[in-house]
Every structure is written in C-alpha cells, then in structure tokens.
Amino acid sequence: MATTMAGTAEDTTTAEYAARVEHVSKSFPAPGAPGGRQLVLDDITLDVAPGEFVTLLGASGCGKSTLLNLVAGLDRPSAGTVGTDGRPALMFQEHALFPWLTAGKNIELALKLRGVGKPERRQEAERLLELVRLKDAHGKRVHELSGGMRQRVALARALAQDSRLLLMDEPFAALDAITRDVLHDELTRIWRETGLSVLFVTHNVREAVRLAQRVVLLSSRPGRIARQWTVGLPQPRRLEDSAVAELSAEITEELRGEIRRHGQH
Amino acid sequence: MASTEKAADATGRTTAPQDPDDLAGLEAGLDALDSTQTVRTPLSQTLLRKVLPPVTAVALVLVVWQILVWAEVAPPYKLASPSDVWGEVRAAWLQGTLLDYIWTSVSRGLLGFLLALVIGTPLGLLVARVSFVRAAIGPILSGLQSLPSVAWVPPAVIWLGLNDSMMFAVILLGAVPSIANGLVAGIDQIPPLFLRAGRTLGATGLRGARYIVMPAALPGYVAGLKQGWAFSWRSLMAAEIIASSPDLGVGLGQLLENGRNNSSMPQVFLAILLILCVGIAIDLLIFSPLERRVLRGRGLLVSR
Numbered sequence: 001m002a003t004t005m006a007g008t009a010e011d012t013t014t015a016e017y018a019a020r021v022e023h024v025s026k027s028f029p030a031p032g033a034p035g036g037r038q039l040v041l042d043d044i045t046l047d048v049a050p051g052e053f054v055t056l057l058g059a060s061g062c063g064k065s066t067l068l069n070l071v072a073g074l075d076r077p078s079a080g081t082v083g084t085d086g087r088p089a090l091m092f093q094e095h096a097l098f099p100w101l102t103a104g105k106n107i108e109l110a111l112k113l114r115g116v117g118k119p120e121r122r123q124e125a126e127r128l129l130e131l132v133r134l135k136d137a138h139g140k141r142v143h144e145l146s147g148g149m150r151q152r153v154a155l156a157r158a159l160a161q162d163s164r165l166l167l168m169d170e171p172f173a174a175l176d177a178i179t180r181d182v183l184h185d186e187l188t189r190i191w192r193e194t195g196l197s198v199l200f201v202t203h204n205v206r207e208a209v210r211l212a213q214r215v216v217l218l219s220s221r222p223g224r225i226a227r228q229w230t231v232g233l234p235q236p237r238r239l240e241d242s243a244v245a246e247l248s249a250e251i252t253e254e255l256r257g258e259i260r261r262h263g264q265h
Numbered sequence: 266m267a268s269t270e271k272a273a274d275a276t277g278r279t280t281a282p283q284d285p286d287d288l289a290g291l292e293a294g295l296d297a298l299d300s301t302q303t304v305r306t307p308l309s310q311t312l313l314r315k316v317l318p319p320v321t322a323v324a325l326v327l328v329v330w331q332i333l334v335w336a337e338v339a340p341p342y343k344l345a346s347p348s349d350v351w352g353e354v355r356a357a358w359l360q361g362t363l364l365d366y367i368w369t370s371v372s373r374g375l376l377g378f379l380l381a382l383v384i385g386t387p388l389g390l391l392v393a394r395v396s397f398v399r400a401a402i403g404p405i406l407s408g409l410q411s412l413p414s415v416a417w418v419p420p421a422v423i424w425l426g427l428n429d430s431m432m433f434a435v436i437l438l439g440a441v442p443s444i445a446n447g448l449v450a451g452i453d454q455i456p457p458l459f460l461r462a463g464r465t466l467g468a469t470g471l472r473g474a475r476y477i478v479m480p481a482a483l484p485g486y487v488a489g490l491k492q493g494w495a496f497s498w499r500s501l502m503a504a505e506i507i508a509s510s511p512d513l514g515v516g517l518g519q520l521l522e523n524g525r526n527n528s529s530m531p532q533v534f535l536a537i538l539l540i541l542c543v544g545i546a547i548d549l550l551i552f553s554p555l556e557r558r559v560l561r562g563r564g565l566l567v568s569r
Binding site for chain 1 (some may be wrong): 288289291292295296298299325401458459462464466467468472475476480481483513559562563564565
C-alpha cells in the first residue's frame, strides 16, 4: 500500500500514514431536514500513505471540500477521528495570496509563521519560487501575476509550510485549459521531486486520472466512498493518453450512475 | 496537420515523452502572455491632468469674486476684495504671526488626531472581533459619527475648563468614532478566504491580528483615518471659535472669531481661507498619498 518514493523523501518518515480518516461522519444543522441535521459525510474511512497522490472525486454536494476541511483541521468531525502527520498545507481554488504582500513576501510570511529565521527566509523563498519556475517573481505584486502564476506562487507558499501532506481543493478549476494542463505537469514534477503526499479534490474526472495514483469516488448526499481505483499508469501522463481516456470513461460512467440515483427518489 | 499527428501519437502510446525544457518554455510563454504590466504615468502628464484643473478652478473663483467686488453687490464691510485679503495675508506674514496662527491649530489638531488614533484603533479591533462589544457599543459608535462635535464644546468647557485638554476632548469625541468605524468596516470586508488561508499558515490569535487582519483591513482603516482627520480638524475649529481665552493662544478659530469682533472682513476671510487650506494640505500631503499607496500596492487603484 505505502508507495515509497525512492530517494526523494527528505527523511525517513516514521508515520505509517500522511492522513488517516476513520469512520468520519459530518452533519450540519438544517432546519428542514429530518432530525434537524443534514448528513454530509457518512462513515468515511480513508488513508493517504506517505508520498501517495490521492484524488477525491465527486459531483457537487458530495462533501469533498468538507472532508478536506476536516483533514486540514479547519473543522471537526461529528463522529470518527482524523489524524495527520503534522499540520497539512492547504491550497484553495482561489489563490488566496495576500494582496498587501509581494509574491516573495507571501512565501516569506509562511516561513516566518513556521518559525524560520530572517536570514534564511529570503533564500528559501527564492528556492521555492525557482521550484515553481518563477525565479523573477519575488518582487511582483499579486495583481501583476497571471492566474497560472498566482496558483504557482500559492503552491510555493503551501510548500513553504514544509508539511508532509498537501491538501488541494480544486486548485486549477478556475484556470484556462492550457494553463491547467501545464500546472498538472508542474504539480506532478514537484510531487515527484519532493516526495509529498497529496490529497487533491476535484470534480474533473480526467484531471483526477491524469494526476493520481489512486482515485477515490464519493457518492453524494450523504458523501460515502463509492469506489476506488488504483491508477497504475506511469507518469508523466497526458490528458490525451488513451489509457487515461479509457479509465476516465469508466469512472465517468460510475459517477453518472451515482448522480442518476439521486433523480430516482 | 499538427493536431491529427498528435492524436495519432496519443492513441499509439500511453505516455508521451516530456521534455522539461519544453514545459519551462511553454510556461514562460503563458506567463508572458498573461501578465499585466502596471505603467506609471509620466510626471508631465500627471501635472497636466491633476494640477491644471484645480488651478483653473481657483483662478475662476478669484475672477468671479473680483467681478462681484467691482459690481459692488455688497458693501465693502460685508464683501472684502481679494486684494484686501491678500494685504491681510502679507501683514500677518510680515508681523510673523501667520505661521504662529497656523502652527497653534495644526499642532493641536495633529496631536489630538494621534491621540484619537491610539484610542480608536484598539477600540475598532475590539468592536470588530468581540461580538459582545460590538452588540454593546457598535451602534453607539456609528451614532456618534452623526452627532456634530460642536455639541461637545459646552460640556467639555464645564468639565475641563478653558484649556488645551478641553480642545483635545472635543477632537477625540469627533475623531475616535470615525477611526474605530473605519477599522470595523475594513475588518468586516476582509474576504473570509484570507482568514482561512491565514489559519492554515498558522496565523491565529494575536499573530492573526498582526499579520492577516490588520493588513487586510488597511484600505478601510486608511479611509477611516482620512475621515478621522477631517473630523478632528472640524471639531477643533468649532472648539476654537466658541471657547476663546487669552491663555489659549491664537489659533485659526480664534483668528476668525477675533475678525468678527473687530468687524474686519479681510481677517475673517483670511481665517476661513487658512482653515480650508490647512485641511486640504494635510489631506493632500499625508492621507491621499497614504491611501493611494495602499490601494496601488493591491492593484485596487483604477486609473482614470
């Protein structure tokens, strides 16, 4: 199960998981629902192994973002337990960069909040910007960057947290197709270079297959794990690859079946 | 055709070989195509567009004023001519009292404003972040903004006597609500995403206030400061006009009141002009540049 990234992990990880979700349920108060609460997630059990890339796939309303918030520690489960190896980093659909800081200073703030000393901050920020291929962007204001550049700075800022686990909430959904494709390549490259574990939420089936080692399909209302696929295809993959297309077709069929069930009752 | 070639290629293999340089080049191209450049307008154009119109407007007012004087629409003791007022300016300058008048008021105003800043900022933070405090004094704080600060002069004189502390009390009651409300509005307008992002980066509690909440609220805060200064200045002038005493030193408000007592219309005009000029100058020299800097840094300044 545990996928070891040969020679890429910085230290020998002692934890047996990057994230462990056990029998987690989550409900929110809803006046109209039976019992006054709406069940959003129902008995989810999911492990993310160190260095593993998992995508969470589902239609709207399946609670995938809720699950991600629980793993991020931004919210508490109604039942069950969530454990992570250290505090995870989180990337949003919007870049969430602070507009009062330059690109570089955004990264340096993450380092500062992590307790990195002043002299190393600048150097580390430069290194991370170079990793996302934005060497010259340190002094750039957020509004001067394109959508794709902003998400790459956001990725660099998330990496600055030095977490073992990176949570991504549809981070490329708002980008145009070409930029998204390029960022898929970048993410794959950075994931392989750093040995990070990634839990990636999306509603885009091809994106899920393109990126992941494992695709987890959630059913909707309440969110349950419907099915999982292990994607054995070697990286780098392309969206146009026939094997990616085949698996995507299979998963899409399953996803459509899940959605159809909701129209029946 | 390239596209058919590519399609045939993809069906033949599961993975396409990837040249890292190719990706970097593609990315560089996308970056270049998508980035926006902010260009600063040259100085000559700024002068033409920003300085010329107000200068024209002032010149026009002077011309109309002079025509009204020539037409004798009102007797000279009611309507002083521009040259009379200019003569008053020269006389005050030559006596060396002009800068004294200005400095007496400006130093009071700025000191009072700084005090209001020190009190209004933590107050605004408390109102914005603690719901009990907000429910308790939030409405009063907004209500105070609509209370003319002249109303505070009589009680302030009774409580504190005719001295500088009474002036500062009136300034504080005028400016603190503006500054606090500006900060509250600024904090309320912070996109929740910034707060979530801050929390995931580990900025919680006081560190959250320092690194996320305060900088994110800065545009609203600066707007509050700007308004707070206007209120400080107005409150001070009200206090100076109403409460005059030989111990207080002659500020612009007293100058105005003295002009009325001496039936010297040029002096009244001079005082009003100076009050207006100081208010504009402080705004132009301190608050407008501050506001523009904050907004430009965030890409919020729309060039017109």
